[in-house]
Amino acid sequence: xxxxxxxxxxxxxxxxxxxxxxxxxxxxxxxxxxxxxxxxxxxxxxxxxxxxxxxxxxxxxxxxxxxxxxxxxxxxxxxxxxxxxxxxxxxxxxxxxxxxxxxxxxxxxxxxxxxxxxxxxxxxxxxx
Numbered sequence: 549x550x551x552x553x554x555x556x557x558x559x560x561x562x563x564x565x566x567x568x569x570x571x572x573x574x575x576x577x578x579x580x581x582x583x584x585x586x587x588x589x590x591x592x593x594x595x596x597x598x599x600x601x602x603x604x605x606x607x608x609x610x611x612x613x614x615x616x617x618x619x620x621x622x623x624x625x626x627x628x629x630x631x632x633x634x635x636x637x638x639x640x641x642x643x644x645x646x647x648x649x650x651x652x653x654x655x656x657x658x659x660x661x662x663x664x665x666x667x668x669x670x671x672x673x674x675x676x
Contacts, residue, residue, distance in 0.1 A: 580627035585614035
């Protein structure tokens, strides 16, 4: 799910669909309260405009050029930072990394979380 930084500077963060959902779930586990995304403006005459009665659901899981606000992006990044910090503390407490890896649910996606957090910390973005 490529994400594009909105605003004057264009930055990109490519995250595969199979990795994006775990990022969202991790952030929620660590306190992020999703505000919901905003659907970008679509002129009434634009091809594919769903019309004035269509309601946007605020999803983060499609790639419809929806907008994540600055405040929401920064809260998302802060939650990912908490998860990363907790993992680092846990790793320091364990003498043997195999303890972490013995849990079937555990995968070390810390580098991915850092990359996404660094991107989101810079402010609002579009999901496309």
